Amino acid sequence: MQPETQDRLRAELMSFSTTEPSYDDFVSLALPYLDAVVREALRLHPILSEFLCVALEGDILPLTTPIWTPAGELLDKLPIHKGTVVTVSSYYTNTAKSIWGEDAAEFKPERWLDGQDVPAAAKELPGYHHTMVFSDGPRACLGKGFALTEMKVIFLHPL
Ligand code: HEM
Numbered sequence: 803m804q805p806e807t808q809d810r811l812r813a814e815l816m817s818f819s820t821t822e823p824s825y826d827d828f829v830s831l832a833l834p835y836l837d838a839v840v841r842e843a844l845r846l847h848p849i850l851s852e853f854l855c856v857a858l859e860g861d862i863l864p865l866t867t868p869i870w871t872p873a874g875e876l877l878d879k880l881p882i883h884k885g886t887v888v889t890v891s892s893y894y895t896n897t898a899k900s901i902w903g904e905d906a907a908e909f910k911p912e913r914w915l916d917g918q919d920v921p922a923a924a925k926e927l928p929g930y931h932h933t934m935v936f937s938d939g940p941r942a943c944l945g946k947g948f949a950l951t952e953m954k955v956i957f958l959h960p961l
Pocket residue numbers: 848849850853854934935936937940941942943944945946948949950
């Protein structure tokens with residue numbers, strides 16, 4: 803991690819009077835920089851960088867950007883047949899320059915802080931802060947709240 807990021811995070815975490823905070827401490831005390839660091843860490847390192855879904859019924863998938871097929875046909879939607887396995891790549895959508903801008907690959911927690919605006923293309927994405935880190939919808943991660951709290955506790959321990 804960059805030294806400036808570490809210094810800023812440490813300064814914020816020193817506002818805790820204990821290295822063993824309770825769950826209530828976590829939810830009541832505002833730690834905006836820690837939130838931003840966790841969000842940015844998950845954006846660039848989504849753990850499950852991709853996951854698979856199986857279409858239970860046929861559907862038509864509209865495409866944001868049309869694609870050319872090898873046969874030279876321009877498609878703005880894709881037919882998905884029942885039983886098709888669809889790969890959802892959160893790593894791609896979390897790091898695409900077309901979505902997050904030219905600095906998409908950089909670890910920049912500041913992009914999440916007040917006064918910064920997440921790009922409009924990112925705002926259109928569903929999921930945890932416009933990432934698919936925990937998937938989305940009825941089969942989204944059940945341990946999201948637990949995982950996020952644990953990640954924050956881990957940052958506190960070296961203090
Ligand atoms: C940062 C840590 C974690 C990440 C990034 C994560 C991410 C995900 C993702 C992407 C899925 C959907 C997988 C799929 O559709 O194939 C999922 C499902 C799930 N996760 Fe997590 N997870 C995390 C931690 C946890 C923890 C700590 C627990 C339990 C305490 C947990 C419990 C579950 C369960 C039960 C499901 C299946 C939900 C269902 O199919 O209805 N996860 N997780």
